[in-house]
Amino acid sequence: MSSSADPETAKKFRFKFLPTLKRGEMWRYFGPAFVASVAYIDPGNFASNFEGGARFGYTLLWVLLWSNAMAILIQYLSAKLGIATGHTLPENCRIHFSRGMTIFLWVAAEISALATDLAEFLGAALGFYLLLGPRLLAAGFTRTHVLLLAAVATTICVFLILALQQWGFRQLELVIMVFVMVIGGCYAAEMFFIHPNWGSIAYHTVVPMLDGKSIYLAVAMLGATVMPHVVYLHSGLVQPRVQAERAQHDAPASRSRDRLLRMELFDVILAMNGAWLVNSAMVVVAATAFAGRGMASMSIEAAHATLGPLLGPASATLFAVALLCSGLSSSTVGTMAGQMILEGFLQVRFSIFLRRLLTLLPALVVIAIGLDPLRILLLSQAALSFTLPFALVPLLILTQRTKVMHRFVNGRVVQSLGWLSTTVILSLNGVLVWQLLRGGS
8 A cells, every 4th residue: 555655755855844846846946036146146246246356355255145145035025025915026016105106116226227237238248248359359340349249249149038938938037047057157167277265265254344445345246246126026037936826736825825935935045045156256266366466456358368367268268158148147137127117116018128129228328438347337236236225125114014915924033134134235335425425435
């Protein structure tokens, strides 16, 4: 009798807080957090992490650790709001807040979306430029012309990736997850080319160190890690699974939401910690390769050009490939977030392809007039840190309301941690403003 039950038992997977799953079933739950994690390893992270590592060595690694802890909490709360209510964060803001407040929050969200689009598109164009630029420059093209060609190539690739939605959202998720794995693989390989001081890495990961010179980059690294647009986006990424879970399992809606929420927590923990490791690897590579070599401040091009002589041509190629994959995937995710923000706050149906076309303009202007892409990337990340509270505060307000969340309302500990995270972000921003007003660098 027991033998007939054994095959079924063998097909089950159980891990403490997770529901009982058939073998292979867990895979279909992975996706939303990995798509969201792209925003945590986008080109803005390359700019801020490489600048931070080159100028201050390992001393800002603690920023990434604490940013990751906040990211796990924030992304889980965003997913929980979407699962509990069946609506995105922008939709919930429109439903539960006044018209004036909704418009205000939409403006702040659009500013963050534009800053995000600018950084991500520039990053993808720089990736193409680093891989193909030397040959075109040798053929007589100018740097600006090569970057414009790279921008066109980026546009085509992003449109092709977005078109995957026509065959189902899962296909788009899988492609973005492949990009994430390629980025992680590139930096895993980079670690073989360097010989870091692991003791110093461990020390600076857990011991905070900050001064007037490093505050700007600390805030930029924070803005590059916890990004406002993906706080909005995650609440929407879970919606296809909310609908599929209700359709597949013959159970009350609350039980289906319980099951999905536990699986999404596991998804968030894996994806966010993976992004943290990639970010930390960026800082470690920059610190090991550039700190103390008289190259304290550099452009992304200079970083790429210097990695070759220092660590070998393969290292420079891996850097460029990772940057390209980061830019393409994050540009796609940023476009999705921008569309969700507009439709959720204003109830306006908008083509995702038209949205991408409109957000190309600022990046093309930056390239055409020859501005330094690294400085624009860093500036955009600092701007994102200032707009982040306008996403976090509504999220915390909504998830603490019983009439919105019902039995999924935040507990006292979770809510306190959420407000603490927001306070830390506001405090860092305040210190940065104070320093800038004093004329600090």
